[in-house]
Amino acid sequence: MFDWFEIIIYPIIYIFPAYAANGLPVLLGGGKRPLDFKKTFRGKRILGDNKTIKGTFFAIVGGIIAGVIENNAFPGLLPAFVAMTFGAVFGDLLGSFLKRQLNFKPGAPFPVMDQIGFYIFALIFAFPFGNMPSLYGLIFLTVLTAIIHVATNIGAYKLKLKKVPW
Numbered sequence: 001m002f003d004w005f006e007i008i009i010y011p012i013i014y015i016f017p018a019y020a021a022n023g024l025p026v027l028l029g030g031g032k033r034p035l036d037f038k039k040t041f042r043g044k045r046i047l048g049d050n051k052t053i054k055g056t057f058f059a060i061v062g063g064i065i066a067g068v069i070e071n072n073a074f075p076g077l078l079p080a081f082v083a084m085t086f087g088a089v090f091g092d093l094l095g096s097f098l099k100r101q102l103n104f105k106p107g108a109p110f111p112v113m114d115q116i117g118f119y120i121f122a123l124i125f126a127f128p129f130g131n132m133p134s135l136y137g138l139i140f141l142t143v144l145t146a147i148i149h150v151a152t153n154i155g156a157y158k159l160k161l162k163k164v165p166w
Contacts (some may be wrong), residue, residue, distance in 0.1 A: 011137035013070060015145070017081040018088035018122035021063030022149075026156050028062070029055025035093070047096045048106050055069045059089050080129035087125025091118040107164040114166055 030052030067081025074108035095113040104110060119141070126132070133141060150166075157165035 006134050007136045007140055011077075011133035012144070013074065014077070014080075014131070014133050014137075015084070015119070015122065015141055016070060017063040017067040018084045018119060019145075019148075021059040021068040021085045021122075022086040022092060022118045023152065024058045025052075025055030026064035026161050028058040031055065031111045041097075042101065044103070045100045047093060049101055050106060051093060051096050055091075056089060059092075060085060077131055080126040080131055082128040083129055084122040085138060087122040088118040091121030092123070094121065109164075109166040115146045115149045116142065 005085070013130055017102050029052055031052040033053045034047065034049050035051045035053055036048070039046050063085025064082055067085060071078040095110055095117045097114065099108065099110050123138070132138070137161060153162060154165045156162040
C-alpha cells in the first residue's frame with residue numbers, strides 16, 4: 001500500500017529548510033557586497049558577484065527559521081534541519097566555486113549541480129543526525145527538487161528576480 005506520509009509528506013517537510021535556504025537569496029538577497037570580497041584563487045574569482053553576503057545571510061537565517069518552526073511539529077529534528085541549511089548553502093557555493101574554476105561565464109548553466117547540488121549537500125550534512133526519509137521518499141524528493149528548481153528559476157527569471165532562467 002502506498003504510504004503518502006512516508007513517501008511524499010515527510011520528505012517535503014524534512015527538506016523544506018534546505019529549500020528555504022536555497023530560494024530566499026533570490027527573493028531577499030542581492031546586495032552589492034560579494035561573499036568572496038572579489039578575491040581570486042588560481043587567478044579566478046572564488047565565487048563571483050552573484051554570491052553576496054546579504055544573500056548568504058538570508059539563506060542561513062531563513063533555513064534555520066524554517067527548521068525551528070518545523071521542529072515544533074517534529075521535535076528532535078532541529079539539528080538535522082540546521083545541518084541541512086548549512087549543507088544547502090555549502091552546495092550552492094561549491095557549485096559557484098566550481099563554475100569559476102572551470103571558466104564558466106557568470107550565469108552560465110551547470111547541469112545537475114545547478115538543479116540539485118544544494119539538495120545533495122543538504123542531505124549529506126543532515127545524514128549524521130538520522131531521521132532521513134525512506135529510499136522512496138528520497139527518490140521522490142530528487143525528482144521533485146529538479147522539477148521545482150527548474151520551474152522556480154523560470155518564474156524568477158520572468159519576474160526579473162534572476163538574470164538567467166536556470
